[in-house]
Amino acid sequence: MLNNKLDNILSTSLIIILPLLVTGPFLADLVLTTCSVFFIVLLLVKKNLKYLNKHLFMFFLILITSIIISSVISNNLKSIVSSFGYLRFLLFIYFTIFIIQNSKKDLFLLIFYSLFFVYVYLILEFFSQSYLGHTLSQNNVLNSGRLIISSFYHEEIYSSYIVRIFPFFLGLFFLNKDKLNFFTKISFYLLSMILIFSVLFNGERTAIGLLVLSVIFLFIFIDLNIKIKVKLFLTTFILALVLLSNLPTKNIERKINGILDFKSTILEIFKKENNKKIILSEKYDSMYKTGLNIYKQNLLIGIGVKNFRFECSNPKYAFNERSCATHPHNLVIQLLAETGTIGFLFYLFIILLIVKILFKNIQKNSISKKQKNYITCLICCFLISLWPFFPSGNFFNNWISIIMFYPAGFLINEITYLKKNQK
Numbered sequence: 001m002l003n004n005k006l007d008n009i010l011s012t013s014l015i016i017i018l019p020l021l022v023t024g025p026f027l028a029d030l031v032l033t034t035c036s037v038f039f040i041v042l043l044l045v046k047k048n049l050k051y052l053n054k055h056l057f058m059f060f061l062i063l064i065t066s067i068i069i070s071s072v073i074s075n076n077l078k079s080i081v082s083s084f085g086y087l088r089f090l091l092f093i094y095f096t097i098f099i100i101q102n103s104k105k106d107l108f109l110l111i112f113y114s115l116f117f118v119y120v121y122l123i124l125e126f127f128s129q130s131y132l133g134h135t136l137s138q139n140n141v142l143n144s145g146r147l148i149i150s151s152f153y154h155e156e157i158y159s160s161y162i163v164r165i166f167p168f169f170l171g172l173f174f175l176n177k178d179k180l181n182f183f184t185k186i187s188f189y190l191l192s193m194i195l196i197f198s199v200l201f202n203g204e205r206t207a208i209g210l211l212v213l214s215v216i217f218l219f220i221f222i223d224l225n226i227k228i229k230v231k232l233f234l235t236t237f238i239l240a241l242v243l244l245s246n247l248p249t250k251n252i253e254r255k256i257n258g259i260l261d262f263k264s265t266i267l268e269i270f271k272k273e274n275n276k277k278i279i280l281s282e283k284y285d286s287m288y289k290t291g292l293n294i295y296k297q298n299l300l301i302g303i304g305v306k307n308f309r310f311e312c313s314n315p316k317y318a319f320n321e322r323s324c325a326t327h328p329h330n331l332v333i334q335l336l337a338e339t340g341t342i343g344f345l346f347y348l349f350i351i352l353l354i355v356k357i358l359f360k361n362i363q364k365n366s367i368s369k370k371q372k373n374y375i376t377c378l379i380c381c382f383l384i385s386l387w388p389f390f391p392s393g394n395f396f397n398n399w400i401s402i403i404m405f406y407p408a409g410f411l412i413n414e415i416t417y418l419k420k421n422q423k
Contacts, residue, residue, distance in 0.1 A: 019118045024153040025399040036091035063346045074304030089405040096409025112172035126198040159199045159207030171377025193236040289319040291328035295336040302340035327394040378411040
């Protein structure tokens with residue numbers, strides 16, 4: 001067990017990481033890195049490896065080693081530094097497990113409340129930007145096509161933050177439901193409905209797609225009475241209509257186009273221009289084909305992380321003059337281009353492992369419903385992060401990486417705990 005002072009510091013560090021992402025990646029990454037360094041020191045001082053799941057640790061270590069090798073071969077200093085930096089995420093996973101198992105605090109409840117208040121803040125930003133045309137700090141956003149995430153970080157990733165973290169938030173709600181009073185439960189339901197509406201209203205196509213995907217997944221696999229599921233869906237739909245009818249007309253016209261764009265995206269995933277098949281758009285199609293050209297000539301280990309931006313203009317890879325960006329905007333193509341077949345095989349293994357965990361979770365009758373739903377929600381987090389069929393952000397971007405790796409320690413801890421109790 002930890003002493004009280006150290007417990008307060010380390011628990012608070014774990015609790016604040018996701019809320020800090022609203023301010024941008026820097027502070028959240030700083031806290032995460034500090035936690036990882038602490039865990040190294042802990043291993044060296046205590047010489048106790050019991051918190052390391054040896055098989056999973058070796059799996060991730062081999063994966064990161066292959067990423068480092070491909071970056072070293074690329075001879076790009078930024079790529080090499082980025083690849084070594086991924087070790088901090090591996091250490092953070094096990095730091096999370098260590099804190100969960102040793103803290104005296106009710107971490108799950110505290111993280112739930114931290115996310116609850118962050119989402120309340122984001123809803124206030126949503127109403128301020130939608131009704132008044134500026135953030136809560138009075139920054140004008142009238143000319144912006146999308147909501148920015150906060151007054152502190154002017155990136156149009158409002159919907160992405162909500163959708164990617166919400167399954168974890170929902171899982172914590174199931175886990176802590178018995179500890180919450182009636183007012184908090186009602187507030188949670190109302191908050192969730194407004195969050196879903198704000199994502200639809202914002203019109204960010206990938207976020208809407210991931211929201212639809214997660215709703216379908218949770219509707220199927222969450223262990224709830226079908227009548228309750230239908231009632232929640234209808235209530236959300238009615239609330240969305242009420243909110244929509246009260247929004248300023250100019251905002252409705254501006255934002256409704258985003259939803260229509262999502263519809264057209266689904267209908268035109270594969271379309272033809274000049275008798276040629278185009279994926280999504282000419283820009284996306286060019287980046288995808290350039291990424292695949294890079295992979296074909298670097299089959300084993302790719303060109304190194306974050307190197308697409310440097311190689312996409314190379315004549316031997318570039319599909320056309322629209323081939324370049326910081327990344328190819330597709331998770332699988334980025335992994336193929338930058339980490340090669342080895343990186344892609346690790347990706348497939350992780351997908352298969354998650355599917356295996358999902359079906360084992362469905363079949364388990366020895367655990368409580370709240371635990372089962374909690375695990376299902378954690379799995380949904382990875383479904384969203386690893387979904388290959390929508391345009392995606394940079395897989396090796398710090399902001400996205402933090403969201404992707406944060407739930408990993410919670411899921412591994414839960415699976416380990418259940419295995420021990422079954423013996």
